[in-house]
Amino acid sequence: MSSYKIYIPPTTLSTLKSRLENAVFPDELDDSGWAYGAPLADIKRLVARWRDGFDWRHEEQKLNAELPQFTRDIEVDGFGTLNIHYVHKKSEGGLGIPLLFVHGWPGSFLESRKIILLLTAGSGDARLPVFDVVALSLPGFGFSEGPNKTGFSFTQYAEVSHKLMLALGYTEYVTQGGDWGASITKEIARRYGGEHSKAWHINLILAGSPETQDPSSYTAFEAIEKDGLARFQEYKRSGNGYYRIQATKPQTLGYSLADSPVGLLAWIYEKLVIWTDAYPWTDDEVLTWVSIYWFSRAGPAASLRIYYEVEHAGQEVGSTNFHIPTIPLGFSHFPKELGRIPKAWYHLIGNVVFEVEHDSGGHFAAHEKPELLVGDLQKMFGKSGPAFGVVLGRNGYDG
Amino acid sequence: MSDSFKIAVSSTALSALKSRIESATFPDELDDAGWAYGVPLADMKRLVARWRDGFDWRQEEQKLNNELPQFTRDIEVDGFGSLNVHYVYKKSDTGAGIPLLFVHGWPGSFLESRKIIPLLTKGSGDSQCPVFDVVAISLPGFGFSEAPKKKGFSLSQYVEVSHKLMIALGYTEYVTQGGDFGSRVTAEIARRYGGTHSKAWHTNVLFSLPPENDDPSIYTASEKEGLARWQEFQRSGSGYFQLHSTKPQTLGYSLADSPVGLLAWIYEKLVSWSDNYPWTDDEVLTWVSIYWFSRAGPAASIRFYYEVAHSGQALGTKSSPPTIPMGCSLFPKELIRIPKSWYPGVGDVVFEAEHDKGGHFAAHEQPELLVGDLRKMFGKGGPVYGVVTGRDGYN
Numbered sequence: 032m033s034s035y036k037i038y039i040p041p042t043t044l045s046t047l048k049s050r051l052e053n054a055v056f057p058d059e060l061d062d063s064g065w066a067y068g069a070p071l072a073d074i075k076r077l078v079a080r081w082r083d084g085f086d087w088r089h090e091e092q093k094l095n096a097e098l099p100q101f102t103r104d105i106e107v108d109g110f111g112t113l114n115i116h117y118v119h120k121k122s123e124g125g126l127g128i129p130l131l132f133v134h135g136w137p138g139s140f141l142e143s144r145k146i147i148l149l150l151t152a153g154s155g156d157a158r159l160p161v162f163d164v165v166a167l168s169l170p171g172f173g174f175s176e177g178p179n180k181t182g183f184s185f186t187q188y189a190e191v192s193h194k195l196m197l198a199l200g201y202t203e204y205v206t207q208g209g210d211w212g213a214s215i216t217k218e219i220a221r222r223y224g225g226e227h228s229k230a231w232h233i234n235l236i237l238a239g240s241p242e243t244q245d246p247s248s249y250t251a252f253e254a255i256e257k258d259g260l261a262r263f264q265e266y267k268r269s270g271n272g273y274y275r276i277q278a279t280k281p282q283t284l285g286y287s288l289a290d291s292p293v294g295l296l297a298w299i300y301e302k303l304v305i306w307t308d309a310y311p312w313t314d315d316e317v318l319t320w321v322s323i324y325w326f327s328r329a330g331p332a333a334s335l336r337i338y339y340e341v342e343h344a345g346q347e348v349g350s351t352n353f354h355i356p357t358i359p360l361g362f363s364h365f366p367k368e369l370g371r372i373p374k375a376w377y378h379l380i381g382n383v384v385f386e387v388e389h390d391s392g393g394h395f396a397a398h399e400k401p402e403l404l405v406g407d408l409q410k411m412f413g414k415s416g417p418a419f420g421v422v423l424g425r426n427g428y429d430g
Numbered sequence: 431m432s433d434s435f436k437i438a439v440s441s442t443a444l445s446a447l448k449s450r451i452e453s454a455t456f457p458d459e460l461d462d463a464g465w466a467y468g469v470p471l472a473d474m475k476r477l478v479a480r481w482r483d484g485f486d487w488r489q490e491e492q493k494l495n496n497e498l499p500q501f502t503r504d505i506e507v508d509g510f511g512s513l514n515v516h517y518v519y520k521k522s523d524t525g526a527g528i529p530l531l532f533v534h535g536w537p538g539s540f541l542e543s544r545k546i547i548p549l550l551t552k553g554s555g556d557s558q559c560p561v562f563d564v565v566a567i568s569l570p571g572f573g574f575s576e577a578p579k580k581k582g583f584s585l586s587q588y589v590e591v592s593h594k595l596m597i598a599l600g601y602t603e604y605v606t607q608g609g610d611f612g613s614r615v616t617a618e619i620a621r622r623y624g625g626t627h628s629k630a631w632h633t634n635v636l637f638s639l640p641p642e643n644d645d646p647s648i649y650t651a652s653e654k655e656g657l658a659r660w661q662e663f664q665r666s667g668s669g670y671f672q673l674h675s676t677k678p679q680t681l682g683y684s685l686a687d688s689p690v691g692l693l694a695w696i697y698e699k700l701v702s703w704s705d706n707y708p709w710t711d712d713e714v715l716t717w718v719s720i721y722w723f724s725r726a727g728p729a730a731s732i733r734f735y736y737e738v739a740h741s742g743q744a745l746g747t748k749s750s751p752p753t754i755p756m757g758c759s760l761f762p763k764e765l766i767r768i769p770k771s772w773y774p775g776v777g778d779v780v781f782e783a784e785h786d787k788g789g790h791f792a793a794h795e796q797p798e799l800l801v802g803d804l805r806k807m808f809g810k811g812g813p814v815y816g817v818v819t820g821r822d823g824y825n
Binding site for chain 1: 469698
């Protein structure tokens with residue numbers, strides 16, 4: 032294990048600046064708004080800021096100051112050793128519940144930034160549990176190495192995550208995940224649940240394949256459930272072009288994202304805006320987020336491959352799953368998530384013991400609504416919660 | 431009125447491109463990925479190196495200008511104002527050439543007419559074979575045509591501009607040939623202007639919905655195989671289509687800013703959609719350069735997918751077929767092949783030829799075969815001989 036500080040070399044920074052200075056923009060149809068994708072005015076403004084005002088060094092320093100980071104080599108069956116980057120912050124007082132936070136795409140370890148203080152410091156309220164938080168960069172993301180071979184899918188992402196927790200001395204732990212993190216933590220729950228993973232919490236609740244369900248049964252669902260299914264259908268109709276290309280030709284797309292920071296910015300920014308609930312992104316916030324991808328160890332093209340691998344392992348989002356995990360599961364529902372499934376299908380995911388409805392927030396819950404998400408975790412794992420004391424000897428309270 | 435046109439990419443544009451390519455950044459690649467994840471890295475590096483160092487655009491440009499007489503003219507499109515449209519126009523060497531409008535698709539261009547134009551206009555020296563006057567339009571947003579500035583420029587508008595071009599050239603009656611999106615445009619031309627103006631249409635890609643009483647048990651082995659290929663295309667080869675149809679602007683930033691990205695995006699289709707066509711690097715680079723140097727920029731070329739999807743004209747929408755005679759040429763590596771029992775939904779098929787080689791870019795891959803089919807279809811003894819009044823293709 033090594034202590035890690037993000038440090039992007041000056042040559043890399045000046046190369047980026049030079050590329051931005053030579054940026055070539057497309058035109059745009061009159062009054063197209065967001066209908067055709069990210070608007071030109073937004074991208075031009077962001078690129079100008081990235082080129083001239085955005086101070087990566089400053090952001091880098093803040094990240095290093097806030098997030099204690101490390102790297103360590105983890106062996107993955109069939110894939111050799113991967114050097115994994117992760118954030119690890121222990122609770123300030125009490126026996127922190129070990130919590131593994133798993134991001135997705137276009138997320139990163141950065142999504143743990145706001146919740147980590149709340150989870151580890153607690154609120155000063157002795158009734159609330161505290162956590163030890165581990166937020167890994169999935170292989171191929173952030174500052175983790177990417178695999179060199181084909182076939183690195185849920186099994187492998189789960190394996191590397193689990194082995195990281197064990198390596199940190201956490202034989203028992205709990206997990207939180209959104210986007211791919213929801214599927215990966217589900218795989219963790221399936222493979223290591225009971226013995227190691229003791230409970231799991233997710234904010235992206237999708238399972239089964241709506242098309243295979245008898246549509247006539249939909250009339251029995253409540254309004255909120257129908258709306259969730261409709262949102263997911265709409266996402267599949269008009270919002271999953273990125274998914275289809277990433278799941279089938281990630282390398283072809285990868286040439287664009289590796290060569291054009293403007294292209295990468297647009298590709299990610301579009302999701303940051305349309306998947307959130309009117310979140311007031313600042314330009315620097317967006318640029319920091321996208322810079323993680325541009326400066327990532329494996330390069331932006333590597334981050335797309337998870338879609339291909341999952342598709343070809345027959346594990347795409349929403350596909351029917353076998354062997355449902357039995358450990359306690361918690362849900363947080365945010366209204367602007369990409370979709371959700373009805374209660375009647377919950378058993379397809381797991382053993383739901385905790386559920387909260389929110390009236391604001393979207394896909395990037397940890398970033399948009401850190402207090403709400405943390406509040407949910409504190410309830411689920413706190414003294415009167417359904418998952419209190421699941422981790423032996425570490426219940427989040429003193430003694 | 432028309433203006434004579436010669437492609438003349440500015441030296442600033444050429445040096446800007448060279449400079450961009452020189453600073454190209456490549457992704458890595460998984461071991462033994464082959465073509466499974468998209469274009470292989472070795473292909474890209476080789477092509478980019480050639481584009482940077484050896485490829486001579488000026489020379490290619492000159493060849494194109496020598497081979498293809500080009501023009502531009504303003505065409506008014508209802509609700510969109512005047513668009514300056516670029517096109518190739520070559521009259522037959524002898525005789526009353528049958529006016530033929532050739533319509534490309536994506537990632538094609540007027541360039542796809544390059545090999546068939548000499549064959550169609552010269553004939554074969556055999557007086558039995560008809561000759562054609564060929565018009566190969568650059569669809570708005572492609573090649574050196576202007577692009578629309580407003581939303582909603584969909585199938586109807588592509589049809590209108592193509593038809594008006596033929597009328598402006600003095601061809602009150604004409605025939606059409608189209609593949610890819612050109613097939614949709616020419617089918618719609620046949621529907622709207624069929625009989626009065628468009629007299630017959632030929633395509634190399636057939637699509638329709640199955641008929642009401644469709645009976646899959648009568649499909650031949652080759653028809654089943656064709657449908658399976660179509661399904662596989664939808665499962666693993668249509669990501670670009672889904673993206674173009676929903677977020678073309680988001681992708682457009684990449685295609686406009688990265689020649690490497692644009693090259694990969696197009697090259698992948700050139701290879702995977704053709705039938706082992708022996709692309710030379712310069713051939714690929716000329717093709718992609720048309721997109722890079724296009725008047726409207728590469729991002730404009732993908733908008734029609736969005737427009738068609740949002741104007742109730744998505745592929746598979748029910749519509750009545752055109753009634754004028756049609757012909758089709760079937761190439762084995764085309765993306766889709768429908769069973770014969772579905773043909774009535776496409777149109778009135780009076781000519782059909784099946785080949786054992788060739789793919790999606792038929793005019794480029796198998797020009798002699800395609801032209802051979804057009805000569806048979808329109809020639810003396812053919813099913814639509816003399817369909818254009820006073821211009822039967824013979825002296």
